[in-house]
Amino acid sequence: METEKNGNITQVHQNNSTKAKGSVDSYGFEKPDGYESYEEMMTEYLAVLTRRSAKWSKLMKGKVKVENNLKVKRYVRKGVPNEHRAQIWMAASGAQAQMEKNPGYYQSLLGMDQQRDPKLEETVRTDMHRTFPDNVHFRNSSETCLQNVLYNVLLAYGCHNPSVGYCQGMNFIAGYLIIITKNEEKSFWLMDALIGRILPDYYTPAMLGLKTDQEVLGELVRVKVPAVWQAMAQHDVMWTLVVSRWFICLYIDVLPVETVLRIWDCLFYEGSKILFRVALTLIRHHQAELLQATSMPELCERFKLITQGAFTNDCHTFMQEIFKEPGSLSMGTVTKLRETCRGRILAEEVSVSP
Amino acid sequence: MSETYDFLFKFLVIGNAGTGKSCLLHQFIEKRFKDDSNHTIGVEFGSKIINVVNKYVKLQIWDTAGQERFRSVTRSYYRGAAGALLVYDITSRETYNALTNWLTDARMLASQNIVIILCGNKKDLDADREVTFLEASRFAQENELMFLETSALTGENVEEAFIQCARKILNKIESGELDPERMGSGIQYGDAALRQLRSPRRGQAESAQECGC
Numbered sequence: 001m002e003t004e005k006n007g008n009i010t011q012v013h014q015n016n017s018t019k020a021k022g023s024v025d026s027y028g029f030e031k032p033d034g035y036e037s038y039e040e041m042m043t044e045y046l047a048v049l050t051r052r053s054a055k056w057s058k059l060m061k062g063k064v065k066v067e068n069n070l071k072v073k074r075y076v077r078k079g080v081p082n083e084h085r086a087q088i089w090m091a092a093s094g095a096q097a098q099m100e101k102n103p104g105y106y107q108s109l110l111g112m113d114q115q116r117d118p119k120l121e122e123t124v125r126t127d128m129h130r131t132f133p134d135n136v137h138f139r140n141s142s143e144t145c146l147q148n149v150l151y152n153v154l155l156a157y158g159c160h161n162p163s164v165g166y167c168q169g170m171n172f173i174a175g176y177l178i179i180i181t182k183n184e185e186k187s188f189w190l191m192d193a194l195i196g197r198i199l200p201d202y203y204t205p206a207m208l209g210l211k212t213d214q215e216v217l218g219e220l221v222r223v224k225v226p227a228v229w230q231a232m233a234q235h236d237v238m239w240t241l242v243v244s245r246w247f248i249c250l251y252i253d254v255l256p257v258e259t260v261l262r263i264w265d266c267l268f269y270e271g272s273k274i275l276f277r278v279a280l281t282l283i284r285h286h287q288a289e290l291l292q293a294t295s296m297p298e299l300c301e302r303f304k305l306i307t308q309g310a311f312t313n314d315c316h317t318f319m320q321e322i323f324k325e326p327g328s329l330s331m332g333t334v335t336k337l338r339e340t341c342r343g344r345i346l347a348e349e350v351s352v353s354p
Numbered sequence: 355m356s357e358t359y360d361f362l363f364k365f366l367v368i369g370n371a372g373t374g375k376s377c378l379l380h381q382f383i384e385k386r387f388k389d390d391s392n393h394t395i396g397v398e399f400g401s402k403i404i405n406v407v408n409k410y411v412k413l414q415i416w417d418t419a420g421q422e423r424f425r426s427v428t429r430s431y432y433r434g435a436a437g438a439l440l441v442y443d444i445t446s447r448e449t450y451n452a453l454t455n456w457l458t459d460a461r462m463l464a465s466q467n468i469v470i471i472l473c474g475n476k477k478d479l480d481a482d483r484e485v486t487f488l489e490a491s492r493f494a495q496e497n498e499l500m501f502l503e504t505s506a507l508t509g510e511n512v513e514e515a516f517i518q519c520a521r522k523i524l525n526k527i528e529s530g531e532l533d534p535e536r537m538g539s540g541i542q543y544g545d546a547a548l549r550q551l552r553s554p555r556r557g558q559a560e561s562a563q564e565c566g567c
Binding site for chain 2 (some may be wrong): 054123126127129130132134167168169172204205206209211238240241244245249253263297300301321322
């Protein structure tokens with residue numbers, strides 16, 4: 001992959017406003033089934049985007065930093081237009097500041113050939129052809145194949161944070177960051193913001209943060225959607241079976257691309273609590289469907305189905321719903337539940353291991 | 355649901371990342387090779403009804419993520435599995451060396467009686483082979499595993515692997531070595547079997563199973 005001096009990826013792709021050609025969407029993904037209804041929604045959404053875009057341009061005029069106030073929060077929840085997305089994510093997450101504080105650091109990580117862990121390289125390489133084979137930019141056959149860029153970002157991150165190294169799921173996240181920022185170095189610093197600061201320890205070898213958040217979601221469902229919690233208990237379904245993907249992939253490949261990006265707008269600005277709002281909304285909104293399941297496999301299947309369809313395709317309405325449907329959800333509650341669940345998991349792990 | 359079968363077996367597909375577990379499952383269910391998918395995160399399900407020794411057996415197959423750190427999460431899926439495909443890649447010694455760990459997990463967490471078939475996958479890549487047939491078949495013998503070399507690409511021995519594993523479980527049920535009614539056996543009676551077998555006592559056992567406790 002050719003990269004310019006500033007790390008911008010050259011030759012790469014159309015922006016959101018140019019019509020995608022043929023069978024792929026504007027991000028290069030093959031259009032999924034039911035894309036027609038998605039396109040209909042997008043036509044309407046385009047008007048929203050245009051309006052938001054003008055507002056954002058005005059807000060950001062002459063500014064590099066994103067302020068922390070209610071107005072910006074409202075703006076973020078209503079969606080960041082694609083042309084501002086990279087900049088807003090970089091600013092809101094602190095990635096921009098880190099990048100400026102550490103000039104040349106990213107390049108130096110890629111330069112440390114000798115100290116590299118061969119196991120890390122091997123593990124990352126195993127997943128290269130298994131990351132978005134449904135995206136024209138990540139295919140081997142593509143002239144603008146982004147696999148090398150993806151490989152660099154993941155390898156650099158693994159060297160930067162050896163306690164995490166590489167965990168499956170990070171490849172999808174890096175992939176999205178590359179698609180949006182079109183810049184290797186920025187993608188790296190956004191990874192650093194997400195994994196190092198915004199998310200709990202989802203990707204470390206013990207995956208304690210992931211296990212914790214799965215249980216936290218269970219506790220939240222117990223209170224907010226008790227019938228579904230009961231169904232899960234009745235069919236003996238562990239939360240990990242149905243939601244580990246949601247958390248590990250930050251909804252990539254679970255929800256439609258545009259919806260994922262809108263969720264990430266809030267994730268970068270407001271933090272990881274948003275992941276619970278999304279999960280709770282999906283579960284609460286579809287509880288009738290979930291409760292029809294008569295067996296464990298059927299319940300698991302239904303958890304897959306509720307991520308598809310008009311409700312999640314219409315990203316703008318969906319994002320309004322996530323702040324209404326689950327009701328109040330304070331950071332205090334989440335923090336407290338995380339502490340309780342983490343303690344419980346650690347105690348269980350001690351009692352299980354010999 | 356209208357499907358009828360005599361038994362339902364819970365199966366696992368386990369082994370290192372990139373050995374072709376999902377491709378084996380896809381080849382078994384759809385009868386074609388699919389290599390244009392994202393790798394598995396967490397667990398994916400597949401099911402298929404097969405006919406073995408005049409019985410209809412529904413396999414409920416749990417396809418798991420292979421990366422080592424996911425093991426601490428996927429371990430909780432093992433409970434109550436009746437059978438497993440333990441997969442390595444014949445072109446990667448590393449995936450073969452990891453078999454002992456997978457085996458320990460499976461026997462410890464699923465059940466001592468779990469029936470396991472070892473699958474040396476990517477048989478079609480013979481030129482890049484790092485593990486010989488003989489070596490793996492010795493390992494299988496020492497560890498009381500069945501063994502086949504498979505190719506998810508060509509489909510060679512794929513169906514055979516699932517069928518052999520199911521057949522062995524059926525044999526064990528018939529010989530009394532496996533008791534489907536024991537908790538966590540990974541085996542359930544299907545409707546068809548119930549019609550033939552239902553006696554007052556069996557009826558009770560079945561309703562106990564349905565409550566999932």
